[in-house]
Amino acid sequence: MTDLSCLVLSCTLKRSPAESSSDLLGSQVLDAFRDLGVAGTIERVVDHDVRFGVSTDEGDGDGWPMLRRKMLDADILVLVTPIWMGQPASVAKVVLERLDAEISETDDEGRPLTFGKVAAVGVVGNEDGAHHTSAEIFQGLNDVGFTLPAQAVTYWVGEAMQAVDYQDLDRTPEKTAGTTEVLARNATHLARLLKQSAYPAE
Amino acid sequence: MTDLSCLVLSCTLKRSPAESSSDLLGSQVLDAFRDLGVAGTIERVVDHDVRFGVSTDEGDGDGWPMLRRKMLDADILVLVTPIWMGQPASVAKVVLERLDAEISETDDEGRPLTFGKVAAVGVVGNEDGAHHTSAEIFQGLNDVGFTLPAQAVTYWVGEAMQAVDYQDLDRTPEKTAGTTEVLARNATHLARLLKQSAYPAE
């Protein structure tokens, strides 16, 4: 085992115990990390009472501070989201908005607490939208201080206008499985480097 | 007065009575429509208990069915959203996801109930993101059946990385005011045409 850890946030719109393709892809990502000695957990964001807002704590029972603590404790953050209308799910946008607060949450040397953390993305939908969804999330996560390893996304979508869910496929498509492995391998390598050697302060 | 009506949905993240730049821009859009004889109302989405989901009614106190009824009663829908991280607010994405259900809500001749309705967009932020935000919302609204008049967006953003809110400007910038007028004029014209002459069924 390494001393690295990973947090997967699943951004499905559906509360537990409904089954979720995002959760499935997220757990496959976790498995790939575990094979590399990286411990991790997955949280379904919508099960917690995360409030709309752009602060670290919106108060009054807000579920974000607990998730934020897990994010701060992890070396690697993976955001997994379903596609709706070719775009990231609203729940993923809620997470990005809450992460926006990190820009001003800095250490003693003025660096955001996210500096040195690595992020990656998982995207799943019936059809079309994975590249754009990853673009939106890459940009949001990078803006607030996460580093993105080479090929930092794994995804699956079906043919145009088809309706089968990822979780209802007979087996995980080989290309998606291979892409998930690359994601985990590159994120682990980069997280280790940044843990050993942090970005310099000004 | 005409027999046309307009619904503005404000997608600020903040519940009332907090002041909101999105509400301000939305009310200016409403004023421009009123000057053309189009009656309208504005609703702040986050004040209602709109659930995450992709159906017309998620049940259990869901606030969307009431907003949906107002949308179905209106000829023109205007979505006004703040920018966060250069992207539409999560609340705007919640609205798009709920509107996604309209694809299968068809009339006797198989046309979505949104066919014949006109949509427009308002975007406001401290800095940067209006064009992309309108692109995302244009695509979502058009996919579910809304028609977009020429130059269907009004917006304001400040210079890169500045922090002043639209609602704190000394006066409404002339270019934004002029753009708001064009939006209202074109949307009203197009809504009237489509009300008189609906898209043909298959």
Add this chain to the structure above:
Amino acid sequence: MTDLSCLVLSCTLKRSPAESSSDLLGSQVLDAFRDLGVAGTIERVVDHDVRFGVSTDEGDGDGWPMLRRKMLDADILVLVTPIWMGQPASVAKVVLERLDAEISETDDEGRPLTFGKVAAVGVVGNEDGAHHTSAEIFQGLNDVGFTLPAQAVTYWVGEAMQAVDYQDLDRTPEKTAGTTEVLARNATHLARLLKQSAYPAE
């Protein structure tokens, strides 16, 4: 026959006589318009020497002025583009940049010459990217004055990371064919309305 006409601009990266999926989809769109009595032509942009720039004429053999004249003569413009990296092809962006000049090309009453014209989009790729590609092009075309009919896009993409081209499919997928018909029907209806009743000047 109607008195309406249509111009399809195919934005494939490949010069003639190379075969092109974008050309195929574009010609299918043209056929759907012809069935409704709308005459049209298709032009492969890359076959003309269209220059980089944002004016109506970059001079020195620039191929855009000829294409622009055809655009101005048409009631309906359809931009068909391949997807590269989940995004619109560079050639489509060249076209949008050249169309950007239309904002200041106005008639005697101050309206852009594009006001009253209807636009639609075709998108084709091996996999993933159609919704985002249409979002980018919708926004560009709408910004410069085109009106977008309900469901103004037809597209095809295959399953994630697969490599078959649209032009190599055994037959045109039914859903894409049906979507192409809706596009043509709605665009034709809207173009007729706007030809009979133009947007008002200020």
Add this chain to the structure above:
Amino acid sequence: MTDLSCLVLSCTLKRSPAESSSDLLGSQVLDAFRDLGVAGTIERVVDHDVRFGVSTDEGDGDGWPMLRRKMLDADILVLVTPIWMGQPASVAKVVLERLDAEISETDDEGRPLTFGKVAAVGVVGNEDGAHHTSAEIFQGLNDVGFTLPAQAVTYWVGEAMQAVDYQDLDRTPEKTAGTTEVLARNATHLARLLKQSAYPAE
């Protein structure tokens, strides 16, 4: 001095000797790298005869192979692009399309030649579009194997609908200058780490 090197590709639409805001921002990025001991050069893409296409060499006088060699020789690639219509310039899309070929250009162990290289982005426009432009380019560069350091973009845009160019400002805005420094510092640190310790092969 370090043994690291940097290549800046400026994606202005204008050929030399026309002045360019993208070139200005690109040269400021280069200066920031030089202050950190990283040698570099800037190339204006449109001055070379880069062909539309998705291969490493389109033949027949194609200018890309020369730029590609410089890219392969550099540890850090910075793409600087103007904004048109809130989106990346077509020339930047040409570059991404040519880089798409790198996915299948692998070393003896099956890793793309881009693995281990760091990328960053510069964006400049009269108004609005920097975040989205960086999102598009982040995604394209990451997909083909580049690693993105924390906060990998520097940019400037003016207030909504204003018309002053970056190169005509009286002085470089402090926030943009500060962001450029962070970009250079983080990219340099990450490039050094990856040069010392490459991503593992399968």
